[in-house]
């Protein structure tokens with residue numbers, strides 16, 4: 001993806017060429033840039049807090065270690081490091097760098113270590129890390145990314161840079177809250193990944209996919225309350241990794257149980273397992289996660305008790321249902337046995353009702369006849385007595401039938 005930069009010398013006007021050659025010889029002759037320190041024997045150049053606003057031009061060409069720190073250099077342009085082909089270590093910490101331009105380091109063809117700590121990278125060009133042959137082995141960006149946009153810029157630049165030799169990546173103290181899935185997959189040979197002092201709260205499904213050769217993963221001083229089952233399985237996929245997990249605010253509740261037992265039995269080596277402590281609840285603060293037992297977490301006392309109650313409730317409901325069903329069946333059976341009696345009782349009741357109705361009708365007729373006023377009272381009493389007799393018979397009969 002990286003464009004190969006070839007400057008065609010022969011197309012340059014002759015005067016420029018002569019000037020360039022003069023300049024090159026002048027640079028070689030110049031021992032050291034102003035306000036910098038150079039060691040000829042060690043081939044190191046150091047420009048610390050030298051008030052520089054750009055990369056000095058007159059850097060000895062045989063330098064292998066170049067350190068330009070504590071200055072105020074806002075941008076790194078494409079040609080910033082031309083003619084420094086032997087630099088292997090470049091330290092650009094604390095320069096307030098905001099922008100990495102396209103091919104900023106591409107003339108440093110033996111660059112192995114690039115330190116960009118404590119800058120304020122707002123813009124990273126997708127081709128910023130393109131160096132022919134991808135020699136870079138270490139990239140350090142501690143406390144250097146301005147915001148999440150810078151992180152996505154960085155991911156693009158890592159992919160475009162094809163950094164197949166990168167072994168170490170430092171991304172500590174960058175306020176990282178979320179790592180995009182598979183963000184490290186362009187770095188197939190990554191061995192050491194430093195993510196401490198961020199605000200990461202979880203490890204997800206494919207956070208570390210593509211970097212299964214990781215040897216060290218530092219997640220100390222983040223915001224993890226626990227590692228979920230998903231996160232644990234993700235870590236299990238890196239069989240040789242040594243994990244660092246201390247100084248996270250672990251919540252020691254039942255949700256942590258899986259993590260605690262994983263710590264106890266995991267194949268994955270947790271380098272600082274003895275120094276993982278609970279931060280919550282207050283009663284368990286400063287208790288070591290390794291020393292925690294399932295009983296201390298209180299996970300198996302209450303749920304089991306609840307389960308038992310639940311189970312007894314369930315069985316008692318079933319029992320009640322069975323009893324009610326049985327009573328219903330007995331009732332229906334008794335009704336069936338007494339079907340003749342019931343039928344008789346029904347017809348008796350019907351007749352009794354009819355008698356009563358007839359007697360009322362009769363009384364009404366008498367009442368409506370003024371001549372029979374006197375007789376009516378005696379007659380009514382006799383009628384009600386007659387009405388009671390038939391209804392009393394079947395009731396007694398049913399009782400005797402049921403008891404039979």
Ligand SMILES: *[C@@H]1O[C@H](CO)[C@@H](O)[C@H](O)[C@H]1NC(C)=O
Nearest residue numbers: 060061062063083084085086
């Ligand atoms: C860079 O290193 C090589 C090999 O060590 C050496 O031959 C060459 O002269 C060096 N270049 C400069 C400009 O010193």
Ligand SMILES: *[C@@H]1O[C@H](CO)[C@@H](O)[C@H](O)[C@H]1NC(C)=O
Nearest residue numbers: 048067069070091092093115
């Ligand atoms: C880079 O420079 C800074 C500031 O001078 C220094 O503290 C740090 O140790 C250097 N890093 C490396 C890897 O040399």
Ligand SMILES: *[C@@H]1O[C@H](CO)[C@@H](O)[C@H](O)[C@H]1NC(C)=O
Nearest residue numbers: 121122123146147148149150
């Ligand atoms: C990051 O900062 C830049 C410059 O300040 C701004 O343009 C951009 O919107 C910011 N991105 C986020 C995600 O806040």
Ligand SMILES: *[C@@H]1O[C@H](CO)[C@@H](O)[C@H](O)[C@H]1NC(C)=O
Nearest residue numbers: 204205206209229230231233
């Ligand atoms: C994890 O990723 C795989 C595919 O890589 C997917 O099948 C699975 O559902 C994911 N699991 C979760 C919990 O997201």
Ligand SMILES: *[C@@H]1O[C@H](CO)[C@@H](O)[C@H](O)[C@H]1NC(C)=O
Nearest residue numbers: 260261264290291292293294
């Ligand atoms: C850890 O493992 C040991 C034995 O290997 C066992 O006795 C102990 O109960 C385990 N602790 C937890 C929290 O699982």
